Amino acid sequence: MSLINRFFRKQKEEQLENQAENQKKVAAKTLELVKKTKTVKTSPAKKAESKKKETVKIETKIEKKRMKADVYRVLVKPLITEKVSDMAVLGKYSFQIKPKANKIMVKKAISALYNVKVRDVRIINVVGKSVRYGRHTGKRSDWKKAIVTLAPGEKLEIYEGV
Numbered sequence: 001m002s003l004i005n006r007f008f009r010k011q012k013e014e015q016l017e018n019q020a021e022n023q024k025k026v027a028a029k030t031l032e033l034v035k036k037t038k039t040v041k042t043s044p045a046k047k048a049e050s051k052k053k054e055t056v057k058i059e060t061k062i063e064k065k066r067m068k069a070d071v072y073r074v075l076v077k078p079l080i081t082e083k084v085s086d087m088a089v090l091g092k093y094s095f096q097i098k099p100k101a102n103k104i105m106v107k108k109a110i111s112a113l114y115n116v117k118v119r120d121v122r123i124i125n126v127v128g129k130s131v132r133y134g135r136h137t138g139k140r141s142d143w144k145k146a147i148v149t150l151a152p153g154e155k156l157e158i159y160e161g162v
Contacts, residue, residue, distance in 0.1 A: 070112075074097055078158045091152065092148065097144045103121040106146045107121050116154040
């Protein structure tokens, strides 16, 4: 056992040394880049304008990434059943959503993901069924279902290829 422990300790020490060397290399490269950059004199008004533009661009990119991430935190999957496919003619689509999601979150997620205008959202709490496996009983987990009504003329291409 002590031989194995020694081996693992050596491996950890080598990894830490490699990480420290890599950090030193990165720090040296950043210092070189900072030294190479030239300072340009600009008026304070131009500096303020450029900072505003940069912050706006960065914020919009971050918001887009957050929105994509939030969409997948809200929606689990689209529900594809006969009943739901019949409702699609009326402009209603059904999705399984996370249990903590609400109507506002679902509306924003659908409109962001599919680029459609959502008119109405209805949410149903589905209680999990009790199941038996031999003599053991259990319960399936509860989940939420959202029925989304789209604005007239809007359509989702969920059922393509099904």
